[in-house]
Amino acid sequence: MGRLTDNIKLDTTEMRAAYCEALIDEAKKNKNIVVVDADVSHSVGTEPFYREFPERSINCGIMEAHAIGMSAGMSETGLVPFFHAFGVFATRRAFDQIFLSCAYQKLNVKIIGADPGVTAATNGGTHMPFEDIGLMRLVPGAVIIEPADVTMYKSAVSYMANNYGVHYLRTSRRKTMRIYEDGAEFVIGKANKLADGKDVCIIASGIMVYEALKAADILSEKGISARVLDMHTIKPLDTEAVQAAAKECGAIVTAENHNVTGGLGSAVCEALSEGTPVPAERVGVKESFGEVGTQDFLQKRFGLTADGIVAAALKCISRK
Amino acid sequence: MDKKTTMKAAADIRKLCIEELAAAGYGHIGGSMSICDILAVLYTDILDIDPKNPKKPDRDYLVLSKGHCGPALYATLAYKGYFDKEQLKTLNQGGTSLPSHCDRLKTTGIDISTGSLGQGLSLGTGVAMGKKIQGIPGRVFVIVGDGELQEGQNWEAVQFIAHKGLSNIVIIVDNNRRQLDGYTKDICQTFDYKAKFESFGLHTFVADGHNVTDIYDKLTTAIKTGPAAVIMNTEKGHGCKFSEIPGFNHYMVISKEMADEAIAEVDRRLEASYGQID
Numbered sequence: 001m002g003r004l005t006d007n008i009k010l011d012t013t014e015m016r017a018a019y020c021e022a023l024i025d026e027a028k029k030n031k032n033i034v035v036v037d038a039d040v041s042h043s044v045g046t047e048p049f050y051r052e053f054p055e056r057s058i059n060c061g062i063m064e065a066h067a068i069g070m071s072a073g074m075s076e077t078g079l080v081p082f083f084h085a086f087g088v089f090a091t092r093r094a095f096d097q098i099f100l101s102c103a104y105q106k107l108n109v110k111i112i113g114a115d116p117g118v119t120a121a122t123n124g125g126t127h128m129p130f131e132d133i134g135l136m137r138l139v140p141g142a143v144i145i146e147p148a149d150v151t152m153y154k155s156a157v158s159y160m161a162n163n164y165g166v167h168y169l170r171t172s173r174r175k176t177m178r179i180y181e182d183g184a185e186f187v188i189g190k191a192n193k194l195a196d197g198k199d200v201c202i203i204a205s206g207i208m209v210y211e212a213l214k215a216a217d218i219l220s221e222k223g224i225s226a227r228v229l230d231m232h233t234i235k236p237l238d239t240e241a242v243q244a245a246a247k248e249c250g251a252i253v254t255a256e257n258h259n260v261t262g263g264l265g266s267a268v269c270e271a272l273s274e275g276t277p278v279p280a281e282r283v284g285v286k287e288s289f290g291e292v293g294t295q296d297f298l299q300k301r302f303g304l305t306a307d308g309i310v311a312a313a314l315k316c317i318s319r320k
Numbered sequence: 321m322d323k324k325t326t327m328k329a330a331a332d333i334r335k336l337c338i339e340e341l342a343a344a345g346y347g348h349i350g351g352s353m354s355i356c357d358i359l360a361v362l363y364t365d366i367l368d369i370d371p372k373n374p375k376k377p378d379r380d381y382l383v384l385s386k387g388h389c390g391p392a393l394y395a396t397l398a399y400k401g402y403f404d405k406e407q408l409k410t411l412n413q414g415g416t417s418l419p420s421h422c423d424r425l426k427t428t429g430i431d432i433s434t435g436s437l438g439q440g441l442s443l444g445t446g447v448a449m450g451k452k453i454q455g456i457p458g459r460v461f462v463i464v465g466d467g468e469l470q471e472g473q474n475w476e477a478v479q480f481i482a483h484k485g486l487s488n489i490v491i492i493v494d495n496n497r498r499q500l501d502g503y504t505k506d507i508c509q510t511f512d513y514k515a516k517f518e519s520f521g522l523h524t525f526v527a528d529g530h531n532v533t534d535i536y537d538k539l540t541t542a543i544k545t546g547p548a549a550v551i552m553n554t555e556k557g558h559g560c561k562f563s564e565i566p567g568f569n570h571y572m573v574i575s576k577e578m579a580d581e582a583i584a585e586v587d588r589r590l591e592a593s594y595g596q597i598d
Contacts, residue, residue: 055453058449060476060480061479061480061483063479065476066445066476066480068442069439069441069442069443069445069473070443070445070446070449070480071446072442073442073443073444073447073448073449073450074446074450074453075446076431076432076446076450077451077454077456079450079453079454081446097439097442097473100435100439101443105424105425106425
């Protein structure tokens, strides 16, 4: 399991650099890995792969639908394509291609959606996916991963490279808070317990993991013991961890950089209602489109903050 | 190629397809009939395939992007021995291995699932790229409908094929000039497809899609020239009177009596064609 670093602070390594390094490591072991881009290789950070493996790098230009379909066709011949685009275009724009060209025919395509939610920042509403997890959850068999920091890539990319199927990874491409110590390893499909507690459990993914840890500290000052789970795999959801949290904490707060409809909060609440129904509150975007701003501004704008999680936790505990 | 043999194959495929659709009682007769001669040439004279080893990696691939015409391809696969001809009578029945639209997971010999129009060409392009990157022999033939070319994704794929100079893929357009709601010219203006493909940088040929010799000549030339498209001029519903109507023939109810009459018609026409060759 991944262990917390002693000193959580903004990383010196960009997420995209860590991703590409992990992908190159896998590609050195597996000659079938290919990179497919749709004119954002510079943005998503795959350029080092092009230098290392030019014969295995394909930039299609601005044609996500074709790029996804072509990736599916390549996988039929044994290749393992990793397709990259901004999350909105990687999923929403090419949804039918993901659904029918990839998943319906059980082909082997890896989809990387950059700039999830508010991390799209000043690219604004057109580029800000609050719905990508919801869409991908509807694709039968798809795996959905959202890493919290750079250390998680090794496990995530290794899983994607070595397991067959349609996998979606949503990720910020810039520097993010370093949560885990070097060498931390993760099991895809198993939540990572970052703090134990008995009064409430905060289940978070991506950038919200850091906010969840801060919220737990604030709650601790109020005498409330909060468990924190990094639910880096949204599908398949670690329902065992959710049921255990429900039984042992009796109140659940989810925190996601996504619409609360269809995302992590929905997935957790579905698991709770079918297993151990306890009060739950969902922190996330509610019935809104994205807009421009810094990530900090947008996190406050949409309530994606430690304070937002604390408020939700207090409300949730009061409903016990 | 032996013209008579391929013409006989086309007639046999057409008859199997009519029987198959009649067993279901209905189906996509128009677009299925228009591609029977093209399929006969591909499966008799062009494709490097082995019905006993349908997944051999170095095979030629056939992607029927206009997936609703699966019944014609199923008839062809049964004719080639991929599965028993009796199986054709299960078309569209619950639990069948022959669903209305092509499904690679259900039907032996189907390389790629299709049905959402506009996606097959990208899938075929991916197979061609995969073969090229890994040095795997074999070519890819993708059949698209002329109505289907209204889907923009096709033109993304054509740009890509031209830019990469992909020479192991051939686009085949079933130019039957009609789509579900009527004539393409009335729904969204038809284009000079030859000029359009050429403007993208593809070598483009035009064939009579019901003349097996012309189909064979243009396909074999296209394979040698590099990125290529062949426009097959066809008639929707071609081959039997009941489906060669100017009205709606995309999808028709087909009785046993209609099928029997149509099959006799196919035989009569084949005999007449032999006479013209002789």
